[in-house]
Amino acid sequence: MPSYKAPVEDSLFLLNDVFRIDRYANLPGFSDLSPDIIEATLTEAAKLCEQVIAPLNRVGDVEGCTRHDDASVTTPRGFRDAFRQLADGGWVGITSPTDFGGMGFPTVLGGVVSEFLASANLAFWMYAGLTQGAIAAIIDHGSADQKATYLPNMIAGKWTGTMNLTEPHCGTDLGMLRTKAKAQADGSHKITGTKIFTSAGEHDMAENIIHLVLARIEGAPAGVHGISLFIVPKFILDENGAPDDRNQVSCGSIEHKMGIHGNSTCVMNYDDATGWLIGGENRGLNAMFTMMNHARLGVGTHGLAISEVAYQNAAAYAKERLQGRSLTGAKFPEKPADPIIVHPDVRRSLMTIRALTQAARALIVWTGLRHDIATRSDDEAARQAAEDHMGLLTPVVKGFCTDCGLVNAVMAQQMYGGHGYIAENGMEQFVRDARINQIYEGANGIQALDLVGRKLALNGGRALMAFFAEVDGYLTEKAGDEAMAPLIKPTRESLGHLQRASGWLAKHGTANPDDSGAGSYDYMQLFGLVAFAYMWCRMVEAATAKLPEATSDQAGRLTTKLAIGLFYMERLLPDTAAHLARIESGSASTMALPAEAF
Amino acid sequence: MPSYKAPVEDSLFLLNDVFRIDRYANLPGFSDLSPDIIEATLTEAAKLCEQVIAPLNRVGDVEGCTRHDDASVTTPRGFRDAFRQLADGGWVGITSPTDFGGMGFPTVLGGVVSEFLASANLAFWMYAGLTQGAIAAIIDHGSADQKATYLPNMIAGKWTGTMNLTEPHCGTDLGMLRTKAKAQADGSHKITGTKIFTSAGEHDMAENIIHLVLARIEGAPAGVHGISLFIVPKFILDENGAPDDRNQVSCGSIEHKMGIHGNSTCVMNYDDATGWLIGGENRGLNAMFTMMNHARLGVGTHGLAISEVAYQNAAAYAKERLQGRSLTGAKFPEKPADPIIVHPDVRRSLMTIRALTQAARALIVWTGLRHDIATRSDDEAARQAAEDHMGLLTPVVKGFCTDCGLVNAVMAQQMYGGHGYIAENGMEQFVRDARINQIYEGANGIQALDLVGRKLALNGGRALMAFFAEVDGYLTEKAGDEAMAPLIKPTRESLGHLQRASGWLAKHGTANPDDSGAGSYDYMQLFGLVAFAYMWCRMVEAATAKLPEATSDQAGRLTTKLAIGLFYMERLLPDTAAHLARIESGSASTMALPAEAF
Numbered sequence A, B: 001m002p003s004y005k006a007p008v009e010d011s012l013f014l015l016n017d018v019f020r021i022d023r024y025a026n027l028p029g030f031s032d033l034s035p036d037i038i039e040a041t042l043t044e045a046a047k048l049c050e051q052v053i054a055p056l057n058r059v060g061d062v063e064g065c066t067r068h069d070d071a072s073v074t075t076p077r078g079f080r081d082a083f084r085q086l087a088d089g090g091w092v093g094i095t096s097p098t099d100f101g102g103m104g105f106p107t108v109l110g111g112v113v114s115e116f117l118a119s120a121n122l123a124f125w126m127y128a129g130l131t132q133g134a135i136a137a138i139i140d141h142g143s144a145d146q147k148a149t150y151l152p153n154m155i156a157g158k159w160t161g162t163m164n165l166t167e168p169h170c171g172t173d174l175g176m177l178r179t180k181a182k183a184q185a186d187g188s189h190k191i192t193g194t195k196i197f198t199s200a201g202e203h204d205m206a207e208n209i210i211h212l213v214l215a216r217i218e219g220a221p222a223g224v225h226g227i228s229l230f231i232v233p234k235f236i237l238d239e240n241g242a243p244d245d246r247n248q249v250s251c252g253s254i255e256h257k258m259g260i261h262g263n264s265t266c267v268m269n270y271d272d273a274t275g276w277l278i279g280g281e282n283r284g285l286n287a288m289f290t291m292m293n294h295a296r297l298g299v300g301t302h303g304l305a306i307s308e309v310a311y312q313n314a315a316a317y318a319k320e321r322l323q324g325r326s327l328t329g330a331k332f333p334e335k336p337a338d339p340i341i342v343h344p345d346v347r348r349s350l351m352t353i354r355a356l357t358q359a360a361r362a363l364i365v366w367t368g369l370r371h372d373i374a375t376r377s378d379d380e381a382a383r384q385a386a387e388d389h390m391g392l393l394t395p396v397v398k399g400f401c402t403d404c405g406l407v408n409a410v411m412a413q414q415m416y417g418g419h420g421y422i423a424e425n426g427m428e429q430f431v432r433d434a435r436i437n438q439i440y441e442g443a444n445g446i447q448a449l450d451l452v453g454r455k456l457a458l459n460g461g462r463a464l465m466a467f468f469a470e471v472d473g474y475l476t477e478k479a480g481d482e483a484m485a486p487l488i489k490p491t492r493e494s495l496g497h498l499q500r501a502s503g504w505l506a507k508h509g510t511a512n513p514d515d516s517g518a519g520s521y522d523y524m525q526l527f528g529l530v531a532f533a534y535m536w537c538r539m540v541e542a543a544t545a546k547l548p549e550a551t552s553d554q555a556g557r558l559t560t561k562l563a564i565g566l567f568y569m570e571r572l573l574p575d576t577a578a579h580l581a582r583i584e585s586g587s588a589s590t591m592a593l594p595a596e597a598f
Helices: A008-018 A035-063 A079-088 A107-120 A122-141 A144-155 A284-320 A344-376 A380-415 A417-421 A427-437 A444-455 A458-477 A482-511 A513-549 A552-572 A575-584 B008-018 B035-063 B079-088 B107-120 B122-141 B144-155 B284-320 B344-376 B380-415 B417-421 B427-437 B444-455 B458-477 B482-511 B513-549 B552-572 B575-584
Strands: A159-164 A180-183 A189-199 A208-217 A227-233 A235-237 A243-246 A249-254 A265-278 B159-164 B180-183 B189-199 B208-217 B228-233 B235-237 B243-246 B249-254 B265-278
Touching: A008 A035, A008 A107, A008 A344, A008 A513, A008 A552, A035 A079, A035 A107, A035 A122, A035 A427, A079 A122, A107 A122, A107 A284, A107 A344, A122 A144, A122 A159, A122 A208, A122 A227, A122 A265, A122 A284, A144 A159, A144 A208, A144 A227, A159 A189, A159 A284, A189 A208, A189 A227, A208 A265, A208 A284, A227 A235, A227 A284, A284 A344, A284 A380, A284 A427, A344 A380, A344 A513, A344 A552, A344 B444, A344 B513, A380 A417, A380 A427, A380 A444, A380 A458, A380 A513, A417 A427, A427 B427, A444 A458, A444 A513, A444 B344, A458 A482, A458 A513, A482 A513, A482 A552, A482 A575, A513 A552, A513 A575, A513 B344, A552 B575, A575 B552, A575 B575, B008 B035, B008 B107, B008 B344, B008 B513, B008 B552, B035 B079, B035 B107, B035 B122, B035 B427, B079 B122, B107 B122, B107 B284, B107 B344, B122 B144, B122 B159, B122 B208, B122 B228, B122 B265, B122 B284, B144 B159, B144 B208, B144 B228, B159 B189, B159 B284, B189 B208, B189 B228, B208 B265, B208 B284, B228 B235, B228 B284, B284 B344, B284 B380, B284 B427, B344 B380, B344 B513, B344 B552, B380 B417, B380 B427, B380 B444, B380 B458, B380 B513, B417 B427, B444 B458, B444 B513, B458 B482, B458 B513, B482 B513, B482 B552, B482 B575, B513 B552, B513 B575
Parallel strands: A159 A208, A180 A208, B159 B208, B180 B208
Antiparallel strands: A180 A189, A189 A265, A208 A227, A227 A265, A235 A243, A249 A265, B180 B189, B189 B265, B208 B228, B228 B265, B235 B243, B249 B265
């Protein structure tokens, strides 16, 4: 069975040495964050993940969730108790406002903890992750009364939350949604319709489930501008705010999925269920996007999380499994064969996973910090710049980090040879679980379209220009730094590819939008590669600076960073040229055939 | 549930128009092959695959195989009857010698049929595919008596065959294998040991199972030169050659796997089982390689097969699923949304799968033809050239076509959005099934090492030089052909990358074998891309030549070929430069870290 050790050291390196979290002490919630507190928090989270939650990962996969005849759902053995420990530790509300019982920690720290949790057990973590998304939506769009009513118990993990968007005939294109809401005299609405793919839609781990449901109020306009968001609790609250009458919402069935079996993905039936409008009539999509953006960064983190745990197990196996001899002569002549880590192709795989995983972690920490600035800074310009960054990077984090997640999980599984295909060894579960991250919260093709079709041109391309200015400025600043030279040159070249691609899309996309669409996926990948290269520059810079004063234990880790950074530049970054070539080929050959020819 | 239609037309185009099978009438078994017979054969195979075997694909996945307390194994509902139809149609013995009841068709035709079968139901097909491999080993290495004893019933599909190589502690490195053989006075051997990952090891579809088992005769040398191959039938034959006493071999358990659930992957226990030596003492690996090479081409075909069936379903869904509007304005304003095939990124995915799938089919047909020349020609030089080609291309077909198989299956699944993650829709099964092809019969990393470490330098690089000469000669010949210009230039450039990479590896690999190892995987992919480019040139050439005389139905298909060929050049071939860059970066960064740093 796979094991897991949370990468506390690497996270601390990013927070303290690369992104200097101590510089943000002026932001609310940051002032008390001494390095000790950060380390203690991550260590505590690591313990829970390693000892309680990770051991349930395979149990969850094998048992899955069970729907009973009364429409109740049982989660896998051990999940209930583990969720209680998670909630009691305050982890559901780690970033929630202290006013409502949250820990008030920065988003960036919540992100690090969510990586640990998703590595340990993605299906389990989602129950809490979706609750965090629902909390965020209620904070941003709920009335004072709604906040007081729902937040404390959700933040305490007594109640959980869900997102109900998808219907059988519409997912990406929410304009077609049919679920209806009928206004009642008391200000509530009656909700009727069927939602599918509702993660954590029904289960046995919470006293109440707070569904956030998109529906169309009778008489509302067609399309996305007629959609409203409703709070539909599983149990309607009594006058004291305690769960009371059962609402007319129930789980019709649980989907049989490729992976994340431990999470109950439900068909939810709303049959004149009582709901309360949140965020204003016909403003549902707007409110839902709060959850969505939160969730998209979260899903990017899932991609990272699976990469990390898959890597750890592949590396351990590669050091242990004896097979064949080193090409340069036996390294362990006393053993019947060398461990497979002596083989360059095994190294190539392990180095690739690591280079992508550590860069993804850096990108997510960097973006998490910007999220905190965007939501907590009182400097208008800083807030706007941070918001721009978030908007631009969210599709990249979601799309690219989850694509890497699958590739990494597959590579890690491959290390095991035939044993990787056997369920008991747990590597194939990582592949099946990793696959969902590319699909939910907007399939990665939609992320690419969001990036190219919306984010690039927004505000006259302000966010993109700021990103270019930052990376370009950094490379210029470090141009004379000899230690950085092997990284600066390739990063500069790949940045040039991204800039050229951006120019090409700006020029051709207006004349022929299909040119944008046909290049969008490559552009997202190109962007991801360049962002990762920049992250490697930053990490290598910090590692180099820290080395002279490092303990011998630290020195090993820091030297490792330098080696992986170089590997990234030599082995992974060269792909940017091919992405550029594809983008510049336009859409002619892609769109040449009539639909009937497929 | 997914559907399947065998690509008979595309196969006929390759056989008749691209590779001109009519030119090989001088080879035994080819003379009677009129275009009518070929078409009738493929049409018949298509019918069986579409109507009988494909409908069992999901049943097999859901039910899997069941081992009972008496160690017997039941295959999924419907498999037994379908296997009877397959056997009765003569399909197991399609390429086997007519002397023993086979149809005597060329390998190239058997390969086409096996693609259809593997598309329809990979897990089911493997029972027959492994039997074909065992038949090939007995033909090549068995005594006259062994051939007469075993071949007729195996060719008739009454008995099936298996390969027993892997043991818990050794797969790739067979030198470590421990299964023992003790010589008996009557010339037989007693075999004792445990084999794992034995596909089709035990089941209920045949009267006997003929296990080919690698074991070490008592006193034999250590390592790979002390391994012998044995025939160990499940039921020992009586004097009339009929199955009689149960042999001491049994299925200890069935593995729980990621996919191919319909095939029983068994732990096989040999406990003083009676076996008969085949192919000479300590010559086991040699004999096993007959099966292995057969199987490796077969597995490459599986990669193609999954790509094709996944594509068909993705294309159908893309034409049917309504979501969003075309970027260039609504294409079906009367519908609530456009079908997703209007979106360039959906097109990109479908075109990519197709370009890779059709090129893989061409490469496999081309290589299958060479196999026939290698085994049937009486022209010594032609035979040698064909054998060289086979040796060189086998790892490319196995490694590259199966890597494409996974990528294609994932891309096809992605078209379905969330619905692709749901088991009922069958797309996720293709991904799980496709994954095994990269692992078994030598994991793809081993294929890359075989290509770079063995095949390149063999006979002074004769095979590689011949391949270069063929492609180079072709490109030179077509240099003036205007219709071919958009293909010739990029193919020429990518061939240059491959040549440069070959030179680099030859130069550096001797001084530092790790440089070879670190570049091997990229080299295999680079080789695959160039081979596919050559295949696209050949297909576009044939399509262009055929167009003037084509019926309107044919014209549509031929024009489609031209469009896909161009797409391949613009969108997929640019990757060769990145592969070259990675290879030329050497092994320094890959091997920089000590094992403890992982």
